[in-house]
Amino acid sequence: MTMEMVESQQDDNAVDTVPEQDAGHLKNQPGQSHISPGSEVSVAASSAGRSLAQLPSGQTVHAQGVIQATQHSVIQSPHMQAVQAASAADESTESEGVTDSQKRREILSRRPSYRKILNELSSDAPAVPRIEEEEKSEDEGAPSGISAMTVPTSLYHSSTGQYITITQGGTIQISNPPPDAVHGLQTLAMTNSGAPQPGATIVQYAGQSPDGTQQFFLPGSQVVVQGIFYCLLFFLVLFCFAATGDMPGYQIRNPTTNLPQGVVMAASPGTICSPQQVAEEATRKRELRLMKNREAAKECRRRKKEYIRCLESRVAVLEIQNKKLIEELETLKDICSSKTD
DNA sequence: CCGGAGAGGCGTCAGTCCGT
DNA sequence: ACGGACTGACGCCTCTCCGG
Numbered sequence: 280m281t282m283e284m285v286e287s288q289q290d291d292n293a294v295d296t297v298p299e300q301d302a303g304h305l306k307n308q309p310g311q312s313h314i315s316p317g318s319e320v321s322v323a324a325s326s327a328g329r330s331l332a333q334l335p336s337g338q339t340v341h342a343q344g345v346i347q348a349t350q351h352s353v354i355q356s357p358h359m360q361a362v363q364a365a366s367a368a369d370e371s372t373e374s375e376g377v378t379d380s381q382k383r384r385e386i387l388s389r390r391p392s393y394r395k396i397l398n399e400l401s402s403d404a405p406a407v408p409r410i411e412e413e414e415k416s417e418d419e420g421a422p423s424g425i426s427a428m429t430v431p432t433s434l435y436h437s438s439t440g441q442y443i444t445i446t447q448g449g450t451i452q453i454s455n456p457p458p459d460a461v462h463g464l465q466t467l468a469m470t471n472s473g474a475p476q477p478g479a480t481i482v483q484y485a486g487q488s489p490d491g492t493q494q495f496f497l498p499g500s501q502v503v504v505q506g507i508f509y510c511l512l513f514f515l516v517l518f519c520f521a522a523t524g525d526m527p528g529y530q531i532r533n534p535t536t537n538l539p540q541g542v543v544m545a546a547s548p549g550t551i552c553s554p555q556q557v558a559e560e561a562t563r564k565r566e567l568r569l570m571k572n573r574e575a576a577k578e579c580r581r582r583k584k585e586y587i588r589c590l591e592s593r594v595a596v597l598e599i600q601n602k603k604l605i606e607e608l609e610t611l612k613d614i615c616s617s618k619t620d
Numbered sequence: 621c622c623g624g625a626g627a628g629g630c631g632t633c634a635g636t637c638c639g640t
Numbered sequence: 641a642c643g644g645a646c647t648g649a650c651g652c653c654t655c656t657c658c659g660g
Contacts, residue, residue: 571644572646575644575645575646576646576647578646579646579647579648580647582647
């Protein structure tokens with residue numbers, strides 16, 4: 280792909296390139312569909328303004344036609360134009376006493392969420408999963424309320440490429456991607472009965488280690504958390520198995536919270552009487568808020584990366600379409616010139 | 621080997637958006 | 641109006657790469 284083509288594409292289609300910094304973030308990250316300039320992307324049937332493109336990874340992407348008057352480009356949405364216009368206005372109004380950071384914050388804060396933007400993209404490209412649908416399935420895996428052991432079967436795809444399934448019986452299955460799916464199958468079973476301490480939970484690990492089934496123990500006070508238990512366990516499991524499949528030692532970490540051990544999130548309101556309890560309640564609320572925000576930030580970053588990947592895919596498709604149109608134009612020119620001669 | 625640069629992730633804060 | 645969700649910005653940390 281030559282620079283000329285990229286430039287012409289931008290001129291013709293008003294396509295913004297992915298920001299340099301963000302694009303750089305995606306380099307050298309395994310499992311991410313970064314499209315290199317030399318990648319082969321084939322464009323198949325084109326009808327009614329839609330094209331089907333085959334990306335190098337085998338992924339097929341539907342794309343709107345390049346030349347469509349009514350198409351609102353997500354890459355350069357009206358909102359982004361507003362940002363650009365406002366940015367230009369920044370320079371002229373700098374003397375008015377309002378700081379740049381305040382203005383920039385004001386402008387950027389009105390940006391539509393990545394969920395919206397990506398869903399708009401998804402409507403154009405059915406190959407891109409809608410975030411709402413994804414999160415719906417994830418929500419099912421983390422029921423609210425005091426954690427009950429009967430949960431619907433949920434499937435998670437970890438950042439390490441592993442699949443984690445929570446069955447209705449409370450069993451967590453960890454499996455690797457297809458190439459070594461059988462070998463990598465690991466099972467976690469959670470039981471409450473017969474626990475060494477009342478309310479405690481045993482997590483049984485039936486992996487491929489030569490020792491066979493192993494267990495580790497979670498104190499009840501860390502387990503009885505409103506709806507967060509599965510989330511905590513999920514990340515616990517991730518961190519336990521992410522580094523090594525052999526699991527030589529249980530490195531039990533709790534990356535999702537800085538809560539002191541033993542903090543019970545399901546404290547019942549209405550029993551506060553002393554100032555100390557008021558303070559404890561405030562602290563508890565703050566910890567809960569921080570934990571939620573922590574998870575929200577993670578999710579937001581994940582969506583942002585997905586959004587950028589989506590944009591990259593779209594850019595690749597548009598580049599191919601642009602190339603095809605240029606070739607078609609040249610062909611038509613040749614035909615016309617041969618006829619006139 | 622060591623230190624600096626850059627990338628990337630995380631936690632937190634602050635502000636906005638949006639559904640109820 | 642309110643509370644939860646969302647996200648940009650900031651600071652910090654870790655890791656990798658590269659030059660000295």
